[in-house]
Amino acid sequence: MTGATTVESVTVIATESLSKRYPRVTALDRLSVDVPPGVTGLVGANGAGKSTLIKILLGLSPATEGRASVLGLDVATEGPAIRERVGYMPEHDCLPPDVSATEFVVHMARMSGLPPTAARERTADTLRHVGLYEERYRPMGGYSTGMKQRVKLAQALVHDPKLVLLDEPTNGLDPVGRDEMLGLIRRVHTDFGISVLVTSHLLGELERTCDQVVVIDGGRLLRFSATDEFTQATGSLAVEVTDTDACPDGTAALHAALTREGLAVQPAGHAADGSPVPGRVLLVDVADESTYDTVRDAVAGLGLGLVRMEARRHRIAEVFHDGPEQRPAGREADRSERQQRDQNGGAPDAA
Numbered sequence: 001m002t003g004a005t006t007v008e009s010v011t012v013i014a015t016e017s018l019s020k021r022y023p024r025v026t027a028l029d030r031l032s033v034d035v036p037p038g039v040t041g042l043v044g045a046n047g048a049g050k051s052t053l054i055k056i057l058l059g060l061s062p063a064t065e066g067r068a069s070v071l072g073l074d075v076a077t078e079g080p081a082i083r084e085r086v087g088y089m090p091e092h093d094c095l096p097p098d099v100s101a102t103e104f105v106v107h108m109a110r111m112s113g114l115p116p117t118a119a120r121e122r123t124a125d126t127l128r129h130v131g132l133y134e135e136r137y138r139p140m141g142g143y144s145t146g147m148k149q150r151v152k153l154a155q156a157l158v159h160d161p162k163l164v165l166l167d168e169p170t171n172g173l174d175p176v177g178r179d180e181m182l183g184l185i186r187r188v189h190t191d192f193g194i195s196v197l198v199t200s201h202l203l204g205e206l207e208r209t210c211d212q213v214v215v216i217d218g219g220r221l222l223r224f225s226a227t228d229e230f231t232q233a234t235g236s237l238a239v240e241v242t243d244t245d246a247c248p249d250g251t252a253a254l255h256a257a258l259t260r261e262g263l264a265v266q267p268a269g270h271a272a273d274g275s276p277v278p279g280r281v282l283l284v285d286v287a288d289e290s291t292y293d294t295v296r297d298a299v300a301g302l303g304l305g306l307v308r309m310e311a312r313r314h315r316i317a318e319v320f321h322d323g324p325e326q327r328p329a330g331r332e333a334d335r336s337e338r339q340q341r342d343q344n345g346g347a348p349d350a351a
């Protein structure tokens with residue numbers, strides 16, 4: 001790691017062979033990763049080491065081995081300076097029920113060193129940003145899970161940090177609540193220029209939100225990719241067609257036609273990783289943009305009706321078995337040895 005100014009412009013988080021061992025479990029195992037500015041997903045199954053990494057990055061828990069820096073500051077020696085510049089949204093419910101969102105967020109702003117007037121102004125702005133303005137004087141005990149998650153996000157943002165660490169912010173939310181929270185998280189970066197590290201056990205939701213994704217399992221780095229590299233590398237297209245009198249088995253006819261065109265097609269009912277797919281849906285590997293045209297032309301050529309043609313969310317299993325991890329172009333990402341996985345035990349799910 002180089003001097004603070006240089007590192008800050010290139011990476012917001014850098015870890016080097018970072019390990020955390022508890023008496024019975026290794027929570028982080030020689031993790032080396034350089035995270036650039038932007039929105040970064042940290043994905044892993046329960047117990048993969050996500051919360052442990054966040055606590056080390058905040059300077060709240062010492063690493064057993066290795067080094068880490070946040071915004072160019074050393075986590076071992078500069079914890080207070082890191083916590084001044086970094087916001088943290090914990091995973092668990094930590095909100096006092098008898099207190100209003102305004103009182104709580106003002107209190108957190110004051111704890112972060114803001115003077116009273118600035119704390120009140122920033123609280124109002126931040127609660128408005130997360131969509132809680134109307135309810136801000138109600139006690140939080142009566143809030144829905146989604147509202148509580150928004151308060152937790154607001155208190156992480158109130159002191160205008162350079163970086164926020166969000167631990168499972170979509171936990172407990174229904175699909176609409178998830179989408180809203182993910183939209184808010186994206187805007188934290190686009191509207192305010194704040195970098196974000198957001199954890200989840202759902203790869204799919206992070207793919208839509210993040211510029212890059214770090215996948216860990218058993219405390220080890222499995223993969224670090226720019227999100228678009230991810231989707232390109234593993235994308236497939238789900239295609240379903242109708243039968244016609246001329247083509248009584250439209251699915252089989254289309255399968256044959258696409259294979260003749262040189263596309264890789266999984267037989268109906270199966271994905272490459274063995275996961276079940278609805279009976280009449282063909283999965284076509286997306287080689288490039290022309291794949292969509294080829295499928296459309298083949299369906300039209302056979303005179304079939306197109307029921308659906310949609311990019312399929314891939315399972316993280318496919319990522320696990322997809323060869324060496326990729327790195328965002330031009331960045332030195334992983335300096336540690338890579339662990340080859342024989343099986344996908346305890347892998348997180350795609351959304």
Ligand SMILES: Nc1ncnc2c1ncn2[C@@H]1O[C@H](COP(=O)(O)OP(=O)(O)OP(=O)(O)O)[C@@H](O)[C@H]1O
Nearest residue numbers: 022025026027044045046047048049050051052053
């Ligand atoms: N204080 C602790 N003492 C002992 N073991 C711990 C402690 N904290 C975490 N662990 C263990 O370290 C491993 C990683 O835990 P961690 O909480 O970092 O995972 P996670 O990816 O955040 O999962 P989750 O989303 O379930 O919290 C787990 O096996 C966990 O049981």
